[in-house]
Amino acid sequence: MRKISMREAINEALHIALNSSPEVFTAGEDIAVYGGQLRCSYGLLENFGAERVFDTPISESAIVGLGVGSAMLNLRPIMELSYIDFLGTCFDQILNQAAKLRYMYGGMVNLPLVIRTQCGAGLGNGAQHSQSLEAILGHIPGIRVLIPSNAYDAKGLLLRAVRDNNPVVFIEHKALYKTKCHVPEEPYECDYTCDIKRTGKDITIVTYSAMVNQALKAAEVLEKEGVEAEVIDIRSIAPFEEETIINSVRKTGHAVVAHEACRKAGFGGEIAATIQEKAFTALKKPVLRVAAPDVPVPFAPILEDAFLPNSEKILAAVKTCLQ
Amino acid sequence: MFVLCKHSKKLKDLPGNLKIKQNSLSIGIIVASDYQHQKVFDKTIIRKRVEIKMTLLSKEQLINFYRKMNRIRAFENEAIELAKMNLTRAAIHTYNGQEAIAVGVCAHLKEGDYITSTHRGHGHCIAKGADLERMFAELMGRKTGYCKGKGGSMHIADLSIGMLGANGIVGGGIPIATGAAFALKYKQTDNVVVCFFGDGASNQGSFHEALNLASVKKLPVIFLCENNNWAISMNIGKSVNIENISERAAAYGIKGLTVDGNDIAQVYREFGNCLEEVRQGTGPVLLEMKTYRLSGHYFGDNENYRSKEEVISRRQECPITRLENLLIQEYGVLPDELKAIASEEKAMVLEASNKAKLAPEPQAEDLWNDLFAQDFENITWQPFVKS
Numbered sequence: 001m002r003k004i005s006m007r008e009a010i011n012e013a014l015h016i017a018l019n020s021s022p023e024v025f026t027a028g029e030d031i032a033v034y035g036g037q038l039r040c041s042y043g044l045l046e047n048f049g050a051e052r053v054f055d056t057p058i059s060e061s062a063i064v065g066l067g068v069g070s071a072m073l074n075l076r077p078i079m080e081l082s083y084i085d086f087l088g089t090c091f092d093q094i095l096n097q098a099a100k101l102r103y104m105y106g107g108m109v110n111l112p113l114v115i116r117t118q119c120g121a122g123l124g125n126g127a128q129h130s131q132s133l134e135a136i137l138g139h140i141p142g143i144r145v146l147i148p149s150n151a152y153d154a155k156g157l158l159l160r161a162v163r164d165n166n167p168v169v170f171i172e173h174k175a176l177y178k179t180k181c182h183v184p185e186e187p188y189e190c191d192y193t194c195d196i197k198r199t200g201k202d203i204t205i206v207t208y209s210a211m212v213n214q215a216l217k218a219a220e221v222l223e224k225e226g227v228e229a230e231v232i233d234i235r236s237i238a239p240f241e242e243e244t245i246i247n248s249v250r251k252t253g254h255a256v257v258a259h260e261a262c263r264k265a266g267f268g269g270e271i272a273a274t275i276q277e278k279a280f281t282a283l284k285k286p287v288l289r290v291a292a293p294d295v296p297v298p299f300a301p302i303l304e305d306a307f308l309p310n311s312e313k314i315l316a317a318v319k320t321c322l323q
Numbered sequence: 324m325f326v327l328c329k330h331s332k333k334l335k336d337l338p339g340n341l342k343i344k345q346n347s348l349s350i351g352i353i354v355a356s357d358y359q360h361q362k363v364f365d366k367t368i369i370r371k372r373v374e375i376k377m378t379l380l381s382k383e384q385l386i387n388f389y390r391k392m393n394r395i396r397a398f399e400n401e402a403i404e405l406a407k408m409n410l411t412r413a414a415i416h417t418y419n420g421q422e423a424i425a426v427g428v429c430a431h432l433k434e435g436d437y438i439t440s441t442h443r444g445h446g447h448c449i450a451k452g453a454d455l456e457r458m459f460a461e462l463m464g465r466k467t468g469y470c471k472g473k474g475g476s477m478h479i480a481d482l483s484i485g486m487l488g489a490n491g492i493v494g495g496g497i498p499i500a501t502g503a504a505f506a507l508k509y510k511q512t513d514n515v516v517v518c519f520f521g522d523g524a525s526n527q528g529s530f531h532e533a534l535n536l537a538s539v540k541k542l543p544v545i546f547l548c549e550n551n552n553w554a555i556s557m558n559i560g561k562s563v564n565i566e567n568i569s570e571r572a573a574a575y576g577i578k579g580l581t582v583d584g585n586d587i588a589q590v591y592r593e594f595g596n597c598l599e600e601v602r603q604g605t606g607p608v609l610l611e612m613k614t615y616r617l618s619g620h621y622f623g624d625n626e627n628y629r630s631k632e633e634v635i636s637r638r639q640e641c642p643i644t645r646l647e648n649l650l651i652q653e654y655g656v657l658p659d660e661l662k663a664i665a666s667e668e669k670a671m672v673l674e675a676s677n678k679a680k681l682a683p684e685p686q687a688e689d690l691w692n693d694l695f696a697q698d699f700e701n702i703t704w705q706p707f708v709k710s
Contacts, residue, residue, distance in 0.1 A: 015709075016704050016705065016706060017704075018707075019705045019706075020702050020704050025509065043709070047709075051509065056536060057532075057539065059532035059535065059536055060532075061498050061528060061529045061533070062498050062529070062533050062536040063536075064498070065497070065498020065502050065529065065532075066501055066502040067502060068498070068502055069487075069498065069499040069500060069502020069503035069504070070503065070505050070509070072482070072499070072502070072506075073437075073503050073507070075506045075509060076700070077502075092492055092495055093499075096491075096492050096495060097498075097499060101480075101488065102693060102696070103693050104473060104474045105470050105473075105478065105480040105488055106468075106469065106470035106472075106474060106693055107692065108469075108470070108480055109482060109488075142694055142695070159704060160699075163700045163701075163702050164696075164700075165696035165700055166695045166696050185706065186706060187704030187705075187706055
């Protein structure tokens with residue numbers, strides 16, 4: 001069983017994608033010669049050449065626009081936005097162009113565009129390089145938003161995204177790049193569905209991205225205390241597969257939702273609302289949210305630790321819920 | 324009879340030995356910020372080149388242009404009638420006064436070339452060959468419209484004729500045009516993209532990012548700025564501090580040129596020259612065409628930002644009137660012939676409008692259609708074996 005990191009898995013998927021379709025190209029800031037600010041695109045330039053793997057100026061609007069325009073003419077661009085925080089500098093091209101063109105033009109055009117980007121705090125990058133902004137994207141009809149929690153899913157979801165004929169934003173958490181798990185060498189795909197990471201009968205913990213590992217850690221502690229927690233990794237913000245979550249809550253009667261993004265209007269609110277709409281009668285207690293406080297991501301370690309949700313905070317919420 | 328001057332010289336500042344004939348075609352302001360051309364700046368050579376190119380425009384071509392310009396004008400006038408009858412919704416941004424640009428530019432384009440357009444995009448669609456009935460149907464939100472009634476006036480697209488879509492966001496189409504041009508180069512074609520936008524859009528950040536990227540990647544795109552003097556209510560004199568938008572080309576190391584956009588012969592000739600270069604792979608061009616928006620920003624605009632006198636005086640430069648004068652005075656066409664053409668076009672437009680009025684409306688269930696492509700591309704994944 002080969003274990004590789006999420007960074008290596010993404011690099012492998014990019015190699016497979018470029019190797020499999022001449023329509024695939026990749027571009028972004030520092031991705032070619034330097035190998036990527038995210039260090040995921042090393043080797044691509046050497047293996048596929050400067051026509052298909054190239055650096056762009058620091059111009060996020062032009063980067064996403066290059067993807068939108070070339071996708072309209074049937075290329076399959078994989079554009080890299082070094083940090084999700086840079087949404088601010090290219091949002092029109094995502095919000096009003098990539099997400100709208102197909103619908104606005106009556107289904108006339110496909111936009112097979114992938115935007116890879118990086119989210120997350122924990123490494124001291126400060127307020128403008130550490131955010132979790134998936135809810136902003138999830139709010140926009142017309143785009144897919146994928147957010148893997150491990151190397152296996154990252155490879156499988158990225159390959160699925162490249163075959164998707166719709167715009168996909170693929171969000172990689174920076175704290176997960178070095179985490180390793182079993183990843184087959186051959187190509188495979190993952191569905192845009194929830195993945196039950198651990199089964200249990202007492203409480204459902206719904207989470208994604210870096211919080212999946214924290215939830216699993218909390219579940220181990222709970223197991224020792226005789227509580228069986230079911231941990232669900234949603235993997236995809238849009239589309240949002242509800243059935244797995246609803247079935248689980250109907251079984252457990254309790255639910256905690258955990259994410260690293262700020263609490264207010266975070267995607268956890270959407271998950272909690274869906275649970276109460278569709279499994280209200282099964283609920284024995286209110287759905288609780290574990291999320292970051294509504295402040296920017298701070299720099300100093302002690303402050304960033306206080307900001308970040310973690311397994312202890314999830315554990316505390318579970319205990320409150322089960323009281 | 325043709326003036327090329329360096330940077331922002333005004334007409335009155337030109338050397339006295341250049342004769343300037345006002346109020347006729349092929350005369351007007353040509354300002355080049357093209358430093359390559361300035362290096363070989365030679366009035367005689369430039370004038371010769373212009374005269375040779377001018378002979379290429381036959382009476383038939385000019386009449387064809389006249390026909391299309393009238394088609395656009397008739398379409399816009401009918402769109403306003405539909406708005407008055409409440410058959411359209413929200414803003415209708417008419418192209419009145421700018422017809423020479425769309426017609427003169429699109430006349431050069433061949434199969435595989437693309438355009439991107441703006442909120443003021445009806446003229447571009449028609450010049451590129453869009454179906455009038457489907458356009459009207461879209462304006463009225465009908466199911467048979469170009470976008471099945473999901474887009475409206477500001478969002479008409481027809482990829483089958485190379486029209487990549489009108490865009491409601493000012494400057495939003497500029498990065499997309501750059502992306503499309505990249506695809507054309509990537510596929511090793513000699514096709515080009517013409518990116519239409521206005522003077523207002525030239526102040527968006529997307530303009531800067533896209534022009535710079537297109538320049539460094541040497542992409543086959545002509546950035547065509549229709550400077551119609553007004554960005555909604557803001558006059559060009561207040562929104563930029565330069566004489567010509569094309570001067571900005573120097574900042575990207577590309578060719579920039581300003582021409583009289585109300586002169587169809589000049590539009591056709593100068594665009595053709597730029598196109599030839601761009602097709603050869605020399606990289607993008609910023610081509611500014613000066614024109615004037617004869618109508619309000621949209622139908623219903625109170626136009627409190629400009630005087631009636633200004634509009635009346637600028638009507639003298641209406642590109643359709645100028646072409647009429649040229650055809651009558653220089654080509655011996657009878658006024659009645661031109662009237663007949665205008666009537667034919669108007670009749671064709673009305674027929675399309677009347678047919679579209681009878682078209683069915685979408686059903687409420689159509690709300691959910693067309694958001695996502697349901698299929699995934701059929702790609703067989705090939706493992707990459709590192710050597």
